[in-house]
Amino acid sequence: MKRITIRDVSERAGVSTAAVSYVLNGREGKVSQETASKVRRAASELNYIPDFSARSLAGTRSKLIGVVIPQTEDQKQLLLQNPFYSELVCGIEARLRQSGYHMILSGVDKGEGYLDTSMQRNLDGAIIMGIYQESFYDDLKRVKVPIVLIDSYVNDSYFQTVSIDDEAGGYMATKLLIDNGHTNIALVTGLIRKDGVVEKRFLGYKRALKEAGLFYNSDYVFEHSVSYEYGQEAAAALAAGHPEITAVFATSDLVALGVLRGLSDAGKRVPEDVSVVGFDDIPVARMCNPPLTTVRQNIVARGAMAADRLLKAIEEGEDSVADDPSVARLELAIRQTVQRLMPN
Amino acid sequence: MKRITIRDVSERAGVSTAAVSYVLNGREGKVSQETASKVRRAASELNYIPDFSARSLAGTRSKLIGVVIPQTEDQKQLLLQNPFYSELVCGIEARLRQSGYHMILSGVDKGEGYLDTSMQRNLDGAIIMGIYQESFYDDLKRVKVPIVLIDSYVNDSYFQTVSIDDEAGGYMATKLLIDNGHTNIALVTGLIRKDGVVEKRFLGYKRALKEAGLFYNSDYVFEHSVSYEYGQEAAAALAAGHPEITAVFATSDLVALGVLRGLSDAGKRVPEDVSVVGFDDIPVARMCNPPLTTVRQNIVARGAMAADRLLKAIEEGEDSVADDPSVARLELAIRQTVQRLMPN
DNA sequence: TGATTTAAGTTAAACGCTTTAACCAAATCG
DNA sequence: CGATTTGGTTAAAGCGTTTAACTTAAATCA
Known part of the structure; x- marks a missing residue:
């Protein structure tokens, strides 16, 4: 041709x-x-x-956007298995396509090497999900191209962010349990790093407890990794070691699903014996059994927001960048894993 | 910089x-x-x-691969929500990255417009998942670049394919149910188009029945779309209209999950009252409740195979293309949704 | 020894596009 | 009426690579 x-x-x-x-x-x-x-x-x-190559060479836009998601430690595979990321990508792709851009989706190896990609391809901008080591962000800045961060609390005005109010979400979830009469509420979560998404949710959890006059008991927080497996494990530990616990807030749906399984394996019924609430509202949340009560964020919409911000920055120049972070709305998706605690 | x-x-x-x-x-x-x-x-x-743009312009490889997945009818979003596709993409991306290639992931609008993308970007090759209208494949051929099809039985030697033995899979699933004493086995599935993936699985279903001397009853096939919702719907219909049915083969895990819910809503227990087997073994299959017995295909590996084939064709030229389709292995993942039928 | 091949580099054109400086009428002005 | 502006257009200079064609020097051969 x-x-x-x-x-x-x-x-x-x-x-x-x-x-x-x-x-x-x-x-x-x-x-x-x-x-x-x-x-x-x-x-x-x-x-x-x-021909976009020629265009790009001649010094105008490449109309290419880099989209980065974390990858699994072992296999070096994209973490696309996590529905949370797939949903974001869906939102981003649709919006980019609609504006005549294309997306290069890739994982990065320990935050290294992306600088190369970016320069090789003359990317017009990038959307970064997840959290990486410091040096990665330094690299990113050197490329001098607009960048939007999702799910990251990096404190640098160079980057734009599209976030949610994680603290409020943690509060909502915990409050729901408290309002249903629970007082012994466990937290199952990934590593609580300083300034991470998880920390905010944790803070919300604590605030709700405090506000209700409940003690914060550090024995009730199970903290390790964001995975189904860990949820399962934590649930087992919690059922065995703390029979008084009647409710669990898992800071991610993936973890919540694991908790569901772990509880069931330990002979606990959900929600009769233990109530569970998750976070994110990934599609499986409504498909699992029983359907999971969770804090919903419209993930696809968030992806689209990120794309919008990026395109705006690209097309209208640096000056147009709003430095207020976009914050997406949050609401409770009440389903069947929370039950009012019957005083016995 | x-x-x-x-x-x-x-x-x-x-x-x-x-x-x-x-x-x-x-x-x-x-x-x-x-x-x-x-x-x-x-x-x-x-x-x-x-600078890859310059390279590409100068007439060598762009090191860019187009990856196409279907999109939702309404929202024009990528069908990445379907874990089947995410897993494939994971496999593909890892392999491409490892070989210095990048992936442009996009959805196509009714099979149109992709020709443009492909030419604009000087793609070195493409991997196409899903099934599109005839004209899309014609376009694809005109670009004169190696192409690998996944999940598609397009009968044209121009394309390479990476498939599974869908017929055998359908047979395995059905046979498992028969071996467990079931005789009234429903099939819940997406549209059975001529030469589609679904048709093959359907054919396997029929073969197993025939081989066991069972009647094929067309009232037992529920055929509509590949979605959770339809599985739910079909299960409701089946429970209401055919109480004699004791087993269901769903041609996709997504559908199987819907069936699980539908049965549960109809007051049927799984596996005590009805056994269910799915197809694909997406990650949720082991997370749902009860864990789903299903036909496992290693989806990530299949993605990697597709990438390998494509890269080989690109780097070693047309001549090297094997015209035998790669066929990935299949096995049963026995979990907890199938139970031996007790004669009453 | 002289002719010829080979090895190691260089030159310069080409790839398809954008963009700037220059150009040329025609229109406007003093 | 000559000088200046202006709207419309063009020729040409890149952008960073690759590669065919060419040069030169050294090695090989008869």
Whole structure:
């Protein structure tokens, strides 16, 4: 399939290639209405498709966005198995496509090497999900291209963020349990790093307890990793060691699912014996058995927000960047894993 | 960040840019060991990163692979929510990255417009999942670039495929149920199109029945769409209309999960009253309650296979393409949704 | 020894596009 | 009426690579 170039179009329209370029890039005022329409006609008759490599080389936009998600430690695979990330990617892709951009999706190895990718491909911008080591963010800044962070509390005004109020979410979940009469409420969660998503949710948990006049008992927090397996493990430990616990707040649905299984294996019924609330509302949350009560964030919408912000920054230049972080809305998805505690 | 070009490297090494290019692309024999190492040193001292746009323009490989997955009808979003696709993408991405390629992930609108993308970006190849209208494949062929199809029985030797033995899988699932004493076995499935994945599984189902001397009863096949919702719906219908049914084969785990819910809503217990077997073994299959017995295909591995095939075709040229389709292995994942039927 | 092949590099064109400086009428001005 | 502006257009210079064609020097051969 022979490539149709801008030159072919210009010849057909009887104008110069520059004129064609002007028309096709919407440089108003540089060209008369008449030639503009001649050019457009020629282009569509020839079925002209611009070559983005050439465009990119010539110094304009590549219309390529880098999207980074964490990868599994062992296999070096994308963490796309985590529905949370897939959903985000869905939201991002749809919005980018709609604006004529394409997405290069990749995992990064310990935060290294992405600088190369970015330069090789002349990326116009990037969306980064997850948390990486410091040096990764330094690299990112050196590329001098707009960047949006999702799920990250990196404190640097260079980056834009699209976040949720994790603290409020943690509070909502815990409050729901308290309102249902629970007082011994466990927290099952990934590692609580300083300034991480998880820490905020943890803080919300503590605030709710305090507000209700309940003691915060550090024996009730099970903290390790964000995975189904850990949820299961923690539930087993908790059922065995703390029979007085009647409710669990898991800071991620994936973990909550594990908790469900762990409790069931330990002979506890949900929600009769123990209530459980998760966080995220990934699609499985409503498919599992019993359907999981959880804190819903509209993940797809959040992806779209991130894309919007990025595109805005790219197209309207640095100046347009709002430095208030976008904060997506949160609500409770009440399903069947929380039950009022019957005083016995 | 000023871009370091091949010219900078050449000057530093005291050779021509051509020499640098030869060295960096491993053109053996064009250049002496001595200059080669001078060049390499210079390149690494300057931290040279080649510009892929320029490479692509100059007529060599873009090192970009297009990956296409279906999108939802309504929202125009990627169907990445379906874990089956996410897993494939994981496998593909890991392998591509490892070989220095990048992936442009996108959905296509009714099979249209992808030709453009492909030409704009000078894609080196593409991996297509799902099934599209005829014209899409015609477009694909016109780009003259290697293409691997996943989950598609398009009968055209131009395309390479990475498939599984769907018929055998359908047979395995059904046989498992028969071996457990079931005779009234329903099939819940997406639309059975001619030459589709689903048809093959359906054929396996029929073969197992026939082989066991059981009647094929078309009232027992519930055929509509591959979704949780439909599984739920079908299960309701089946429980209400055919109480004699004691087992269900769902041709996809997503559907099977719906069936689980539908049965439970209808007051049927799984596996005590009705046994269920799914297909795919997506991660949720082991997380749901009870854990789903299903036909396992190693989805991630299949993605990797697809990537391997594609890279081979790209790097070793057309001639190297094996025209035997790769067929991935299948096995039963026995969990807790199938029970021996007690004669009453 | 002289002719010929080979090895090691270099030069310069090409890839398809954007963009700037220059150009040319035609219109406007003093 | 000559000088200046202006709207419209063009030719040409990159952008960073690759590669075919060419050069030169050294090695091989008869």
